[in-house]
Amino acid sequence: MNKQAINKLKFMLSSIIIRAEENVDFLKGVEISFKSGNREYKGIYDIDNKNLFYNGQNFKIELSELCDFICGEALKYDSLEFSLFERGKTTILMADNKNIKIKNIDEEISQNEKEHEWTNLKRNYYIKIGEADELLKAIGILTNDGKLKNDMIRKYNQIDHFVELIDSYLDELKDLDTINVLDCACGKSYLTFVLNYYIKEKKKKNCYFIGIDTSETVIENSKKIASKLGYKNMVFLKENIKNFVPDRRIDIVISLHACDIATDMALGAAINFNAKAIFAVPCCHRELLEQIKYEELQDIFKHGILKSRFADVLTDGIRGLLLEAAGYKVSIVEYVSPLDTPKNLLIRAIKVSDKNPKALEKYLAIKEKFSINPYLERYVLGML
Incomplete structure (x- = not known):
């Protein structure tokens, strides 16, 4: 991703993470997916232990530092998807050189209808x-x-x-x-x-x-x-x-x-x-x-x-x-x-x-x- 896209990414991602810090008691976890061509590189951040497992390695990192880390890595890839999981809600940020989008998804019933006694x-x-x-x-x-x-x-x-x-x-x-x-x-x-x-x-x-x-x-x-x-x-x-x-x-x-x-x-x-x-x-x-x-x-x-x-x-x-x-x-x-x-x-x-x-x-x-x-x-x- 180019620097112009990274600057926009940093602005939008930092606002998500600041809100996440304010509501840390309700966070379940974070997932990151970088893409380059057909290859995908995933990362999982453990909120409680402040540990990011990414590209086969463990990184001790504060939630507040996650934005800078992601933006630094994004320079190496074509696109990324960042998912923040909270109780009752998931926030997904998708970014590439052309566009950056954010969508919020409320947790829904896993089945359309369930039959119960x-x-x-x-x-x-x-x-x-x-x-x-x-x-x-x-x-x-x-x-x-x-x-x-x-x-x-x-x-x-x-x-x-x-x-x-x-x-x-x-x-x-x-x-x-x-x-x-x-x-x-x-x-x-x-x-x-x-x-x-x-x-x-x-x-x-x-x-x-x-x-x-x-x-x-x-x-x-x-x-x-x-x-x-x-x-x-x-x-x-x-x-x-x-x-x-x-x-x-x-x-x-x-x-x-x-x-x-x-x-x-x-x-x-x-x-x-x-x-x-x-x-x-x-x-x-x-x-x-x-x-x-x-x-x-x-x-x-x-x-x-x-x-x-x-x-x-x-x-x-x-x-x-x-x-x-x-x-x-x-x-x-x-x-x-x-x-x-x-x-x-x-x-x-x-x-x-x-x-x-x-x-x-x-x-x-x-x-x-x-x-x-x-x-x-x-x-x-x-x-x-």
Whole structure:
């Protein structure tokens, strides 16, 4: 290639590599192919080890140095093709003395259509089998040959419906360069992995995930899955929610089935970190059951099951009201069918103001009426 073409190549290639450096957590690899006549010379660059295997040799080279290396080699050949592989996207640059072209290719389904046993579920899935097979296999939803496990149909529906319920809220964060997500009491991290895939590969947004849990076992397992999937934009920490201090801005806090006040800890962390959005599916409710005192309802509360159900409703209602007091717009919706699980409410909260004094007044009146002292209160009253 002549020097004029090389100068143009250097300008265009450097812009691709600069962007790649900014998104290095999402890079899978780089391939280079030089051509001279009918002969082709290929090179493969290993992002993690910063190693280029080319023309039978290994070169230790930084990603930032790759542009100069390629342009230097291009002087010896007639043309080249440079391919940058990212999660959900491939960028291809083709160059010769006549022209330089760049094309972007979104990852597509390997087959036009795939027949699955789950098609009778009659649902337009956000996390589609056929597109997300690598992910769904890694988290145990699919078998190694790509079939949906019978005992995971319910879990698959739950995680996909979670994505559906928060999809529009993700669009409200479109101005952020990177969406930072904290998963409190992450457990097996189903949601964390699914959202990572969906935000990056379907919504085409950069993202970063932090999963915290007190169980060493689940943290180590999540680390292994992240490594297997090549999800470098994730960290998993053995940590108590109460003690966690983030090293970056937190935009979204999620929590799925954190038991009793662990949900309140997650909500409280979101308030402390001034998160822009919160999505929590509570689990068991024990805290207020023994606290509630309301003489007018004693004839109803003498039936333990009714008092327990009332305590459940009051707990989540109080959570919504306290989040409103902290400046969030709150909706509480049915997450999945109660036939799947009785713990089927999703608390959605979007930050809209610094605080809401009227909501706080309403909360304090309810607190006095039922003689309760909810755990979440300490986070809200501490900021007002």
